[in-house]
Amino acid sequence: MPNIVNRFLPATGSEESRWERPGPTPDQQRRDVIGVLIVILVSAVALELSRGAGAMAEERSPIWLQHAVLAVMILPLMLRRRFPVAVMLAMSALFIALGLWIPALSLQLSFQVAYFASLYSAVAWAKDRRVLWLGTTVVVVAMALWLILALTVSSTFDGLIESIQEGDETSRGILDPLTSIALYNSIVNIAYFGGAILVGLSSWRNALQRAQLAEQAERITRQSAELARRAVIEERLRIARELHDVVAHHVSVIGVQAGAARRVLERKPEVAAEALRTIEQVSREAVTDMRGLLGVLRSGALDEDPKENEGRHPEPGLADLDALAQSQRAFGLEVDFARVEDVPGALEEVSAPLALSVYRTAQESLTNIRRHSTASAAVLTLRAGRSGGQRWVELETVDNGRPRQRAESGSGYGLQGVRERVALHRGTAEIGPRSNGGWRVRARFLLH
Template sequence: MLHVNMVKILKRLTFGLDSEERRWERPGPTGDHLRRDVIGVVIFFLVSALALELSRGVGAMAEERSPVWLQHAVLALMIFPLVFRRRFPVLVMLVMSALFIILSLWIPALSLQLSYQVAYFASLYSAVAWAKDRRVLWLGTTVVVVAMTLWLILSLTVANTYDGLLERVAEGDETWRGIFDPLTSAALYYFMVNFAYFGGAILAGMSSWRNALQRTQLADQATQIARQSAELARRAVIEERLRIARELHDVVAHHVSVIGVQAAAARRVMDRKPEVAAESLRTIEQASRQAVTDMRNLLGVLRSETSVQNPHNDDDGRHPEPGLADIAALAGNQQDGGPEVTFSRVEDVPGALDEVSAPLALSLYRTAQESLTNVRRHSTASAAVMTLRTGRTGEQRWVELETVDNGRPRQRVAAGSGYGLQGIRERVALHRGTAEIGPRSDGGWRVRARFPLQ
């Protein structure tokens, strides 16, 4: 009955899994596993041989008449199949089950050795932990359980174990008086011992198998997440570049269109060398318009991906692109429910910020926008300082936007994707500038983007 329960437990553990888990096969052992198994088994045998001799010294093997060398040989025969316990787990379990019964009948006193019992326990555990085909494992375990049940029955009947108990009771041995009669006591005792033995091996092996399955699933999930993150990052960079391309197109196209209009006007009013001027201005007009046409055609290819992704996006509506003058208003709009933002402009030369080109001004505005969004969503900051400044390093003049806050990353809010900060880096790289983004040594967070001025 006990062993039938063990089979039911294993069957429930095995077939209680979903279909994907049942199809999963634990990867076989590596060369490193095999080397460790060989070393471990050798050490285990040496310790077991020493334990056998120590037990002999206290009389545990007094009734055994077989040669000492044979006892050690039998012990080695029981232990050394464990070398292959990971590579052939079910086969090793079946072999060691047969050895356990045969050797126990041959040298009964040896089967009482702790190392002998531990070796068989290890074979049961390894079979459940490493078997690839779980149905074969269940069938093999059924065979083992039936064989062990028969062996226990034989040990209590043919081996006259129970008759010996009855004789000792009949002789008046008071140590055998208990709350139950000898037959019930023996049956319950063997039930508890075998339940703990086989149940512990099965549960420990199943726990190891499930842990291996979870590790594999976590590794697969981590790989999938990394792949998806890389794809999302790639898409975010592409979308950011497409947005930059649209903005640059609008700014540059506007100025080039103005050149075309002014050149056409000059051709009509100029009276000095009208033929030459008219021809030159006509060339300028045609070249500027052709440049706008080519630029629209080229960037239209880049826009097509965004147009497909956002079919409801209306690109016909034109709005003035924001610039440096709009950064102060952007900082002021953060006061509503957000950190207090202080904005300042610093010019090393009066009027230096007025010389910033429209594309660069737009990139500075977008940088300020992303910086403040990062502070508002992902920081505990109560205040932030934003500074727009110009300066010179050697012969190179530059303009930079720096945002500094006094907060820490929010712990209970999911981490951001990082695409906004990636967009800042993309804009800075577009203008061949430098970006410094990260925590400060004295606390808070800094976003500093420096762009060279031509």
């Protein structure tokens, strides 16, 4: 039996041995009490039926004492889940003591089932598995002791052997009565004990699996919430970059045109009026773009009026780069735009999110030229190609100016936003002055 126990109990230090099964709930304790009372009642009826069949004919103890002893054997099961190991040890002692005191009662089915129920409960509910192993060893030793005492002291077995010896010779087995009885009882008890241990282990491991599944479900829930939180943060950062690009571009244009209008307001009113019309147009575009971005924040959170979406425009993409370059000429910056494809139609493979990142990179680059450079011309080039089996799209902005002496200091968010956009698509960014003068922003985005 110890080998069987060592085989099926978890190894010391393993995750299973460290886990403690939660104690019984009040509902389970209440069911245990009710169940024990029902078993005592059924056992009393079974005892009287067996008495009527003559099974208790040799027993001379008072009937009330027999019922009391049987109830004492069953009563500890009320605490089988709350104090599993203690109940198992107590019932082992009761099984031996009461079995030797009134041997006929030890043959009652309820008497034996109660004992094995305590063993099952100990294996299924014990929190400390080391204590359980020690307690199970004690139980195995107690079983062996009980078998030895039953075969040597109990009058029940003496009477059984006498009845076999007085019987017909042809009814005897291949072994002598004492050996046959000893082997038979050993096999039966090993089967009962082994079955109780295995069923108890199965119950305990099922509880462990349920606890692990519940923990995994809780972990998945926490991870899902964390992923959702990160997604919201990343989306907010993306929108913050979009807002920065939109505001920086349009406000820069408005500032340039407002300054030009102020300088020529008295001498050339028609030029000032044209500048003011440009300011009006750009401000409307800025409001429209910001409304669209703020609408992204609102979508899914509030029930929007469909009419609010009517004024929104699609996000800009590669097809809008030419218009972006032409719009810079109105601000005094000549921009030449070129598209270069290694394979015809290669730029059509660019997805909408990537196209938006390319557009915003171009917009930020041109805005920085107007705000921080003396350049009067720039070259905007969009390329598509392949390197090492990986397709890419590249945007390069080059100007011929020098940094302004009194240029307003920027926040740095624009160029940082360019780097983050490129990194998002597993690409590379090259930003800095050119060796022969001017400034270059080159961003290569990888196609998925």
